[in-house]
Amino acid sequence: MTSLRPRLLAAASLSVALTFAGTLMTGTVLAAPTGVMTVATIGEPPSLDPMSTTADLVGTITQHVFETLYAFDANWTLKPLLAAGEPVVTDEGKVWTIPLRSGVKFHDGSAMGGEDVLASVKRWLAVSPRGKTVAAVLEEVSVVDGKALRFTLKKPFAPLGSLLAFNNGAAVMMPKAQAEAEGPLKTFIGTGPFRLVEHKPDQYIRLEAFADYASPAGEASGYAGKREAKVAELRFVPTPNAVTRLEGALSGQFLYSDALPTEMKARINGKPGVKPVVVKPFAWPFMIMNNKEGSLANATLRRAIQSALAPEDMLMAAFGDPEFFAVNGPFYGKGAALASTKGAETFGAADAAKAKVLAKGAGYKGEPIRIMTSTQYDFLYKMSLVAQQQLEDAGFKVDLQVLDWATLVQRRNDPKQWDALFTYHTFVPEPSLITIMNPAYAGWWDTPEKAAALDAFNSDANPSTRAVLWGNLQDVFFKQAPTLKIGEFYSLAATSEKVEGLNPAPWPYFWNVSVK
Amino acid sequence: MAAYVVRRLLSMLVVMCLVAVVVFIVARVVPGDPAAVMLGTSATPEDVAALRARLGLDQPLLTQFGLFALQIVTGDLGESIFLNKPVLTAIAERSELTLLLATMAVMVSVAVGVPVGVISAVRRGTAVDQAVIAGAMLAASLPSFWIGLTLIRWFAVNLGWFPVSGYGEPGAGLLERMHHLVLPALALGIPNSAIITRFTRSSMLDVLTEDYVRTARAKGLPTHRVVLKHGLRNAMIPILTVVGLTLAVLIGGAIVTETVFGLPGAGNLIVSAVLRRDYPVIQGALLIISGLYVLINLVIDLLYAVVDPRIRY
CATH class of the missing domain: 1.10.3720.10 (MetI-like)
Structure with missing residues (x-):
């Protein structure tokens, strides 16, 4: 009779040896992804094509499926994601050469190559609102030896790197065939740590961990660095009712509930198993003024309005708790690469008497100021009520038009229909991505001083001088008052204590997140 | 009984025609634009206009209604703009x-x-x-x-x-x-x-x-x-x-x-x-x-x- 013992010992030794060899090859042993991370979102995304729309919700979901060449780290500086390194900028800022990573696989198993990247970028230039900004200054885009992407620009354009990193209206990489298909995207194959499994509109979007995911190198930081799908499934559940999102978090049905009204924090505090998440930075509330037509095309009258309004009162009415807002004039505060207080020195100093003098000087004769607002965003509505009162106190006649959001979004494109509107802008690390910097965007801020300051800022890729140039542009912004920036506000979310590794972010991400 | 049912079904047809007209008008009278919603807040008017043209929303209302009426007659209620599937299926x-x-x-x-x-x-x-x-x-x-x-x-x-x-x-x-x-x-x-x-x-x-x-x-x-x-x-x-x-x-x-x-x-x-x-x-x-x-x-x-x-x- 032959003993089994030597064979078992040999098999066990081989198994240990193979495991050890695998560990040496990969550098680490990754635990298999487990669990389901359920995320309650504010609703159904209008699309799953991250290029075609700038809707935040689309970016939040699709950033798990699709990836860009660069990503922002925790300090909002650019780090390579699908790029192999920093861009090499030559010819006085007009030629950008971006090395591409090798060994990256798409969710269909094919390897990402230069032709895929080129086709994706061409699609982005054609369909994305952000890509079109680049297309306007682009001479040519090409692939060099299949290993690098080269942008040849008509003039230096420093925001290119940031535009290639943003996750909505995003320059994401996809297989060539998908990128060149006619019409809206019908397949959603990307390179991200999760792949799309199922989309049932208004019910859920299911993503599952992508086994062949190739993570970028480096420590995880913000949206950059190491990415690992630690949960087997990521499920986004559209839940438009905020109370339902909250109750779902409290009951444990949702492990993350996004965008809760700030007054709900009291209900989360002290509840077992759930904790509040305050997202900083999050957004800037704006009162955009019509620079093109109507009474507010007059810059002096806009400054009168600026003087009449007290941002602190508006923020307090909107959010109640100072934990959720800051009465900040500058767009970028201390610690940010673009921090500058230039132009914002007198921010927040409301002065009704000064407003009256300025209005008189502008020839204001009591024409109604048509302000569009919406109850769909309660905080904007509350701000607009305070603004109405303060403007009336300063002698203005106000026609406050309360509309549903879709109507407001439609009407804002017609300069004949409004004088001012309330909206908000999610924090962006690159000023050129702020919508109001685009002269074609509602508000139509298009003056020679602004164009010169923006051009100077966009032409300089040097980080040390960009902060100064941004300060100059911000100075023009506060002097011409095309839009009123009403401080900044933060967002509230709720997460289960079972969730580990979550970092608060304006567009929450769930790679490197596990569920106990 | 049969005559009564036929009579009621015919009157139902008239009601449904009226409903179709009212529904079409109400949907169009309400301000708002699917193209603007789809493209997000950063879209420029040019982007919105291009998408409207692609969706056929720039056609005169009468043309759009004619198309709608034709779809009803053929038992097809058209395709959802957002869901990319036939309305009946949705x-x-x-x-x-x-x-x-x-x-x-x-x-x-x-x-x-x-x-x-x-x-x-x-x-x-x-x-x-x-x-x-x-x-x-x-x-x-x-x-x-x-x-x-x-x-x-x-x-x-x-x-x-x-x-x-x-x-x-x-x-x-x-x-x-x-x-x-x-x-x-x-x-x-x-x-x-x-x-x-x-x-x-x-x-x-x-x-x-x-x-x-x-x-x-x-x-x-x-x-x-x-x-x-x-x-x-x-x-x-x-x-x-x-x-x-x-x-x-x-x-x-x-x-x-x-x-x-x-x-x-x-x-x-x-x-x-x-x-x-x-x-x-x-x-x-x-x-x-x-x-x-x-x-x-x-x-x-x-x-x-x-x-x-x-x-x-």
């Missing part, structure tokens, strides 16, 4: 939930409303009757979203007996899906049970004073037989009408409840379509709901003859 997918929810809610309403209404009528003028009247008034006054949120707080969050929202895990079976619908059905069913209670009470009060009921009592029949067989059966016509109308209302009116409970039903589809200005879905859903409403009314009228043999068409 509505069919969502209707299962809404029909199930409406049926469960009607069952709750009937299970509560009819017995309570009968008891109230039998105990007319007593404290029980007064309590029922007051309770019915209160229940009818409570908005279903408030009832829904209260049920969620107690039975989903505090007790953990039911889920807060949704329609079950992917691949959920019928039982799990029904489990998700218990609280919404209660939220919808409770206010409607008050209406059924009051109709049952009033109808029973009329019937219980009839001569044949007195005769039945005089014959020595037990009270429960007098009330249920001679009373309730004859009181059923107005009750049946209300139950039918309740079902019709719930099919089209579960919108708020579906939103509160995050249910992907037809109501939710309509809300989303309105917010996104998804015209083909708004038009298609309203047409179908109107059609169902008219059809349910017809079925109720025909049921009268079944319940009451004296009625002939």
Whole structure:
């Protein structure tokens, strides 16, 4: 009779040896992804094509499926994601050469190559609102030896790197065939740590961990660095009712509930198993003024309005708790690469008497100021009520038009229909991505001083001088008052204590997140 | 009977044509633009105009209506702008939930409303009757979203007996899906049970004073037989009408409840379509709901003859 013992010992030794060899090859042993991370979102995304729309919700979901060449780290500086390194900028800022990573696989198993990247970028230039900004200054885009992407620009354009990193209206990489298909995207194959499994509109979007995911190198930081799908499934559940999102978090049905009204924090505090998440930075509330037509095309009258309004009162009415807002004039505060207080020195100093003098000087004769607002965003509505009162106190006649959001979004494109509107802008690390910097965007801020300051800022890729140039542009912004920036506000979310590794972010991400 | 049915079906056709015109006008009169919603807040007017042209929204309204009318005639309600699927498919997918929810809610309403209404009528003028009247008034006054949120707080969050929202895990079976619908059905069913209670009470009060009921009592029949067989059966016509109308209302009116409970039903589809200005879905859903409403009314009228043999068409 032959003993089994030597064979078992040999098999066990081989198994240990193979495991050890695998560990040496990969550098680490990754635990298999487990669990389901359920995320309650504010609703159904209008699309799953991250290029075609700038809707935040689309970016939040699709950033798990699709990836860009660069990503922002925790300090909002650019780090390579699908790029192999920093861009090499030559010819006085007009030629950008971006090395591409090798060994990256798409969710269909094919390897990402230069032709895929080129086709994706061409699609982005054609369909994305952000890509079109680049297309306007682009001479040519090409692939060099299949290993690098080269942008040849008509003039230096420093925001290119940031535009290639943003996750909505995003320059994401996809297989060539998908990128060149006619019409809206019908397949959603990307390179991200999760792949799309199922989309049932208004019910859920299911993503599952992508086994062949190739993570970028480096420590995880913000949206950059190491990415690992630690949960087997990521499920986004559209839940438009905020109370339902909250109750779902409290009951444990949702492990993350996004965008809760700030007054709900009291209900989360002290509840077992759930904790509040305050997202900083999050957004800037704006009162955009019509620079093109109507009474507010007059810059002096806009400054009168600026003087009449007290941002602190508006923020307090909107959010109640100072934990959720800051009465900040500058767009970028201390610690940010673009921090500058230039132009914002007198921010927040409301002065009704000064407003009256300025209005008189502008020839204001009591024409109604048509302000569009919406109850769909309660905080904007509350701000607009305070603004109405303060403007009336300063002698203005106000026609406050309360509309549903879709109507407001439609009407804002017609300069004949409004004088001012309330909206908000999610924090962006690159000023050129702020919508109001685009002269074609509602508000139509298009003056020679602004164009010169923006051009100077966009032409300089040097980080040390960009902060100064941004300060100059911000100075023009506060002097011409095309839009009123009403401080900044933060967002509230709720997460289960079972969730580990979550970092608060304006567009929450769930790679490197596990569920106990 | 056949002639009556044909006559009613023809009048139904006229009603549906009128509904189609009204639905088209209402959808277009409301300001808002699907292209602007799709592209997000950073889109420029040029981007929006280009997408409008691609979706055919830049065509004159008369051309768009002609296309819509042609689609109805061919039994095709067009394609959803957002869902990238035919409107009929989208509505069919969502209707299962809404029909199930409406049926469960009607069952709750009937299970509560009819017995309570009968008891109230039998105990007319007593404290029980007064309590029922007051309770019915209160229940009818409570908005279903408030009832829904209260049920969620107690039975989903505090007790953990039911889920807060949704329609079950992917691949959920019928039982799990029904489990998700218990609280919404209660939220919808409770206010409607008050209406059924009051109709049952009033109808029973009329019937219980009839001569044949007195005769039945005089014959020595037990009270429960007098009330249920001679009373309730004859009181059923107005009750049946209300139950039918309740079902019709719930099919089209579960919108708020579906939103509160995050249910992907037809109501939710309509809300989303309105917010996104998804015209083909708004038009298609309203047409179908109107059609169902008219059809349910017809079925109720025909049921009268079944319940009451004296009625002939």
